[in-house]
Amino acid sequence: MREPPYPTELKPYGRALVDLARRRADVLCLSGDLTRQTEVDLFQAEFGERFIHGGMAEANMMGMAGALARCGFVPFVHTFGVFATRRPYDQIANAIAYPNLPVRIIGFMPGVSTPGGPSHQATDDVALMRALPNMTVVDVADAVETRQVVSAVVDVPGPVYVRLKRGEIPVIFDSDHVLRLDRASVVVAGTDVALFASGMMLAAALAAARALGACGVSVSVINVPVIKPLDTAGVLAAASPSSVRLVVTAENHSIVGGLGSAVAETMAEAGVGCPLRRVGLRDTFAEGALDAPYLFERYGLSTAAIVETIWSALGCSGAPPAVPVAAAGGGEYSPV
C-alpha cells in the first residue's frame, strides 16, 4: 500500500467501462444528464450507438434500464448517487430489485464529498440500497479498485449499486491489489482496535491507525468494499473480543443504515460483546461549505475524528495524538 499524499487518477471508471464495452456487446450506458461528471463521455465517444441519454428523468431511466435488462442487455446507469437512489427508489424496487435484474446503478459523488448541499449529497444511498432485497452495494476505496469494479460487477446475477468518488481519484493500493466482492480485507493488522472503513474513509482510517500506532494503540484496518452482502465471517473474525477491545466503523454516509449498522447487526446477532463506535454523519444533513474537506471536518468524518473516537472509547488519558495532515499538492490526494 502507498503512503499519503496519494497520487491521483482521472476517469479510472470511465476508462474501465470503455474497456469492458470493447469486450462486451451487451453492455449499454445510460446517463441522467451528468455524462462528463460520471466519466461516461468516454463511452459516448466510442460507443455512441450504445449510449442512451435518459435526461433529467431518473424514474423513467430506471424503468427503461430494468426492461433492457429483461431483454438480455447489461445496462450501466449513471448519475449522482443522491439522484440515483432517493428519487427513483420505488422504480428501482419494483422494476429492478424485485425482478432481480442485472442493472448496474453507478452513483457518483458520495456523502459529503461535494459542497453542493444536502440536495446533492448522497448521505443515505447505502442505507436505501441495502434495504432492497437482491441488491449488492459496493463502495470502493481508490482508483485501483475503481478500475476493477466494472469487471467485478458486470456478471453479478442481480442488481448492483456502485458508489464512486468523482474527480481526482486517489491511488492507495499497489497495482497488484485485487478487489474481491466477497471479502472484507484486513489491510493493516492490529491488536487493540478493529477499524472497518468503506470508500473514501479508507484513507482517513489508515492515517488514524498510523497516528494511534505511534502512541501505542494498535489498530487493524479492514477495507469493506462490499456493504451488502457483507462478509460477515470476515467482520466477526476481525471484531471478536478475543482479538480486539474496540470495534469502530468509518463511512462517508449516515451512521443509520450503512456500514456501521451492518457491522453492528452482524456483531449483535453473533453475540459479540465488544464496544462499538460508528464514525459517520450523525443523523444530520450537511450544510454550508466551499469545499469537501470543511464538511469532512465539521461533520466528524476526519482522521482526527476517528482518532478521538478511538482514544476516548478506549479510555486513554490525556489529549489524543495530533494528526499530521500530509499536504497534498496539485494532483495529489490526502484525507482530512
Added chain:
Amino acid sequence: MPVRSATLDPRELALRIRLRAGRRVAPQGFGYLGQALSSAEQVAAVFGAARPGVDRIVCSPGHYIIGPFAAAAELGLLSEDAVAGYGQNGSAVEAIGTERSPVVDYTCGSLGQGLSAALGFALADRFRGSDARVFTMVSDGELEEGQVWEAALFAAHHRLDRLVVLLDANNSQVDGPVDSITTLEPIAAKWSAFGWHAVDLDGHDVSAVCDALGAAAAERERPSVLVCRTSTRHGLDCLPPDADGHFTKLPPSLVAAAERELTGQLEALGA
C-alpha cells in the same frame, strides 16, 4: 406474451373477459372488476393484434391484470387451474400484478411505471433490428404520475413508432372520478403536444379499437396513443350507478344477475 394469436371474434372475447373477471371476483364478493369492464375491448383487441413470440404486452396498472389473465384463459394460453388461483393465498396469479404474473411481459402494482418498461422493450427491439410492437395498457389515473410524462417525452424524442399505448380513460380512481380530482383534459391534445400520434375514440367500440391499432402500426416516426373512452360499469347494467370503479363490490345477490346478463349477451352474439 401470447404464444398464439386470438382466434375469437374480439367482440366475443371482450364479453368472455367480462364474464371470467366477474366469476373470479364473485367468490370474494369484491375486486378489480371495474378495470376489466372498462378495458375488455382494449384487451381483446391487443390479444388479436399481438404477434405471438414477437410483440410484447405491457399491463402498466397491475390492478388491470385480470383482463389479460381472462383473455389468455379464453385463448388457451393460461390453464384453468392457474386462473382459478386468482387472488388466492399462495397463488402466483395475484390480484394485483406481480413479477410472478403470467401472460404479460411487464406489469406493476405501483402505478405509472409500465410505460418506462415499454420504452425499454422498444429500445431493446430497436437495438436488435426487430420491428416488434409494444402494446401498452395505461390507465387515465396513471397520468397523475410524473413518470408517465417523462416516458412520453422520451418515446417521442426517440421516435419509438413501434410503441402503442391503449389509454383506458374510464374516469375512475380510488378517491372518485378522475376529473373531480385532477383535470387531465384535453388528454389527446396533451399527447399530441408531446409528439405522439393520438386518437380519441369510444373504447367499447371494439372495431374502432382494432382499426386504431392497425392505423398505429402504419405510423412511422411517432409513437401512438389510443385514448379509449370507457366506463367501469360497461356491459353490466345490473351494477348500481354508483358502483366503485376501482374496487367493485359484487355481493351474492348481484353475482347471479351479472352471470345472466353476460351469458345473455353472449347468446345474443350467437356465441
